[in-house]
Amino acid sequence: MATRWYDARMPNLDEPSPCLIVIFGASGDLTKRKLIPSLYHLHVTGSLPANCAILGISRTEMSDDAFREKLREAAEKHAQGYTAAAWQKFAGSLYYHAADSTKQTAYAGIKKRMAELSDRHKTGQNSLLYLAMAPHLYEPTIIQFGENNMIVEGKRWCSINRDNPPWQRIVVEKPFGNDPESAGHLNRVLGRVFEEESIYRIDHYLGKETVQNLMVFRFANTIFEPIWNQHYIDHVQVTATETVGVEGRGSYYDSPGGGALRDMIQSHLLQVMAVVAMEPPVSLKADDIRLEKSKVLGAARQHREQDLPDIAVRGQYGPGTIGGRSNPGYRNEPGVNPESQTDTFAAIQVMIDTWRWGGVPFYLRSGKGMARKLTEIVISFKPTPHCIFRDQTQGAGCLPPNQIVINVQPDEGIRIRFEGKVPGSGMKIKDVVMDFDYVEQFQSEPPEAYATLLLDAMRGDQTLYKHRDEIEQAWRIVQPVLDYWDANPQSDLPNYAAGTWGPQASDKMMARDGRQWHNP
Numbered sequence: 001m002a003t004r005w006y007d008a009r010m011p012n013l014d015e016p017s018p019c020l021i022v023i024f025g026a027s028g029d030l031t032k033r034k035l036i037p038s039l040y041h042l043h044v045t046g047s048l049p050a051n052c053a054i055l056g057i058s059r060t061e062m063s064d065d066a067f068r069e070k071l072r073e074a075a076e077k078h079a080q081g082y083t084a085a086a087w088q089k090f091a092g093s094l095y096y097h098a099a100d101s102t103k104q105t106a107y108a109g110i111k112k113r114m115a116e117l118s119d120r121h122k123t124g125q126n127s128l129l130y131l132a133m134a135p136h137l138y139e140p141t142i143i144q145f146g147e148n149n150m151i152v153e154g155k156r157w158c159s160i161n162r163d164n165p166p167w168q169r170i171v172v173e174k175p176f177g178n179d180p181e182s183a184g185h186l187n188r189v190l191g192r193v194f195e196e197e198s199i200y201r202i203d204h205y206l207g208k209e210t211v212q213n214l215m216v217f218r219f220a221n222t223i224f225e226p227i228w229n230q231h232y233i234d235h236v237q238v239t240a241t242e243t244v245g246v247e248g249r250g251s252y253y254d255s256p257g258g259g260a261l262r263d264m265i266q267s268h269l270l271q272v273m274a275v276v277a278m279e280p281p282v283s284l285k286a287d288d289i290r291l292e293k294s295k296v297l298g299a300a301r302q303h304r305e306q307d308l309p310d311i312a313v314r315g316q317y318g319p320g321t322i323g324g325r326s327n328p329g330y331r332n333e334p335g336v337n338p339e340s341q342t343d344t345f346a347a348i349q350v351m352i353d354t355w356r357w358g359g360v361p362f363y364l365r366s367g368k369g370m371a372r373k374l375t376e377i378v379i380s381f382k383p384t385p386h387c388i389f390r391d392q393t394q395g396a397g398c399l400p401p402n403q404i405v406i407n408v409q410p411d412e413g414i415r416i417r418f419e420g421k422v423p424g425s426g427m428k429i430k431d432v433v434m435d436f437d438y439v440e441q442f443q444s445e446p447p448e449a450y451a452t453l454l455l456d457a458m459r460g461d462q463t464l465y466k467h468r469d470e471i472e473q474a475w476r477i478v479q480p481v482l483d484y485w486d487a488n489p490q491s492d493l494p495n496y497a498a499g500t501w502g503p504q505a506s507d508k509m510m511a512r513d514g515r516q517w518h519n520p
């Protein structure tokens with residue numbers, strides 16, 4: 001019997017209530033690669049409610065069986081703990097309905113199918129509506145939800161069942177807008193139909209075990225908090241690099257909404273930064289945590305236009321070799337403009353103007369077609385105020401500063417680097433590492449982030465989902481850089497070979513500040 005990992009994660013969780021999960025955009029990649037494998041894993045670990053069914057909706061005509069078969073193949077590839085027998089049981093609660101959710105005329109059919117399934121699986125009126133479709137379809141679909149009375153619960157309505165009110169929640173995928181205006185607009189469109197308590201803006205990085213562990217690391221221990229500030233920390237790096245290119249998503253990635261700054265930094269990396277930098281929340285409640293993250297993002301400095309070239313770097317990979325395989329370069333990927341200016345690499349420096357973080361730069365970088373797949377947070381400490389070991393530094397003058405490296409993925413864990421004496425006579429110093437390895441310690445692989453997040457949405461826990469303010473603040477941080485890049489095309493793109501650590505300009509940005517990237 002597989003472990004019910006969520007019991008260990010938080011012992012007092014509410015059981016998820018019966019519900020119908022409706023995925024809009026069900027023939028797409030996300031459904032295949034992430035949503036269904038994660039729901040399957042929840043099924044295998046016994047974490048799904050007993051009364052639960054999944055209805056996929058998209059325009060492509062397909063029977064229930066064809067849908068199941070397509071997803072089975074994907075689950076076999078992507079799901080943790082796949083077996084044919086368990087899949088067969090799971091597939092019994094998987095259905096498909098072909099419809100265009102942006103059209104009024106589709107809703108008689110959608111509602112009929114939902115009612116039928118909710119009767120068959122006894123899911124009551126609870127529904128989790130998941131938007132996994134192309135982002136331009138969000139708004140017309142949300143409007144149709146409102147106009148077709150799909151939402152019958154919330155503060156604005158009188159509860160049908162006072163003691164156990166049913167719920168209808170919406171999960172919205174990224175990209176959440178393309179800029180501050182479109183994100184604000186989408187928030188307003190959602191707010192006209194759903195209560196804030198029913199809106200789940202997903203960021204799968206928040207569901208990663210090590211990102212959650214960061215809160216435990218900071219707030220369940222006394223030894224780190226006193227040094228978690230500008231007195232002791234020199235700077236922080238958040239890196240998320242991938243070896244893959246755009247993996248067939250060239251036309252999306254190369255559109256005005258694409259690029260590494262929008263795709264990764266605006267969403268995932270700024271969220272990770274906010275968790276590193278936030279003040280201790282008064283409780284673990286979603287609102288308390290989200291308020292603290294929002295305050296961090298709100299305190300990020302708005303840089304002046306003349307400073308932007310010094311605090312932001314863009315890159316694009318050219319031909320190169322990654323892991324022994326040659327890569328043709330971004331501009332030769334299908335769907336990409338041969339003169340594209342899109343950033344497949346971006347690095348920015350963020351200053352958080354608060355008492356805790358005054359003067360401590362946060363460097364965020366992300367890239368595709370890079371040397372390694374890696375997500376890590378590096379907390380780099382200041383040097384000792386006085387170095388009595390100057391003669392033992394082999395001419396370097398001072399000892400390397402202490403570092404805490406939080407490996408988000410792969411090899412999830414935390415490493416603390418400090419100086420130690422090499423055994424023997426004389427005083428020879430070497431950096432040594434204290435290592436916490438997630439898998440070794442807990443004897444289990446961390447769960448897929450989407451599984452954690454889907455379960456939370458079913459339980460009504462918004463802690464790992466973003467509040468509207470966080471999204472709007474994150475856009476405010478990156479937009480000046482995006483505008484500057486739009487107005488100033490860069491002539492040296494592509495400027496890094498596939499399979500490397502990005503453009504030289506990014507190393508120069510760090511060197512200008514007397515620092516360097518941690519490239520393991």
Ligand code: BG6
Nearest residue numbers: 174204240242263264268375409
């Ligand atoms: C997604 C981005 O949000 O995150 C993708 O749109 C990226 O471009 C992916 O590849 C990376 O996620 P992970 O979990 O593999 O780091």
